[in-house]
């Protein structure tokens with residue numbers, strides 16, 4: 001009997017596990033597989049959560065996090081890495097140290113701070129560590145509006161403020177910046193992108209009337225990382241990721257009773 005051997009590009013996600021399967025590492029893994037990219041994982045935290053909210057968080061011991069990085073670096077050929085929920089200052093610093101130490105390709109930092117239901121996924125003290133230790137390593141940082149406000153210290157309530165915030169994020173060391181607009185008021189959602197060469201553009205889409213948006217930020221960043229691992233340039237990776245994300249929001253699946261997960265089979269429905 002003949003066998004079939006295939007190779008797929010590999011990406012790495014460094015984040016927390018979501019017991020309900022919709023966000024965090026679970027979303028990243030689903031996104032990578034949907035892109036035909038192989039996902040490796042460094043688990044930083046385990047969360048007990050469902051579509052109503054977060055009921056518990058357990059951060060892992062530093063040693064096992066460092067060991068996960070070393071195991072992956074010793075064996076796999078990672079072509080892009082994405083970070084998500086990191087929990088506290090100590091864990092941000094452990095992850096930053098590992099990312100500076102190993103070459104995993106382009107680094108996408110999704111500075112996850114608060115879950116949809118309002119639970120804190122990053123301590124206040126850790127925000128400084130994200131700014132000083134992680135952003136200088138970032139090929140791309142992908143904050144939502146609230147995260148961008150926290151990281152820059154400015155209120156983002158006008159298009160000018162949005163641009164200023166992106167420039168502040170660049171001055172903190174992030175090469176490219178994508179500020180997501182999902183938390184804006186209104187039916188038109190705008191993501192603002194500022195590239196390293198100072199080119200800027202926006203991606204605009206209409207708001208889908210749904211509460212099933214658990215994991216949008218993770219999925220977006222993981223899709224960008226997957227596209228980079230596949231060899232696309234950053235702009236194509238962002239644009240294709242946005243299209244992928246939209247298919248996961250518009251083709252809804254029913255899981256749980258609250259903020260349900262995205263549909264990673266969405267592309268197959270179109």
Ligand SMILES: Nc1ncnc2c1ncn2[C@@H]1O[C@H](COP(=O)(O)OP(=O)(O)O)[C@@H](O)[C@H]1O
Pocket residue numbers: 143144145180181182183189190191205206207208209210213215216217218220245249
């Ligand atoms: N209801 C929605 N309809 C369409 N797009 C959405 C919806 N909610 C979020 N998005 C998109 O998902 C992306 C991430 O959303 P956002 O809420 O800004 O970030 P996060 O999920 O990290 O909090 C953005 O590009 C935003 O436009």
Ligand SMILES: Cc1ncc(COP(=O)(O)OP(=O)(O)O)c(N)n1
Pocket residue numbers: 015016017018023024025047084085112114115116121213214215216217218219
């Ligand atoms: C373990 C874990 N990581 C991240 C999040 C938040 O992810 P995000 O994509 O921002 O999802 P929503 O905020 O849209 O739910 C999480 N809830 N859990």
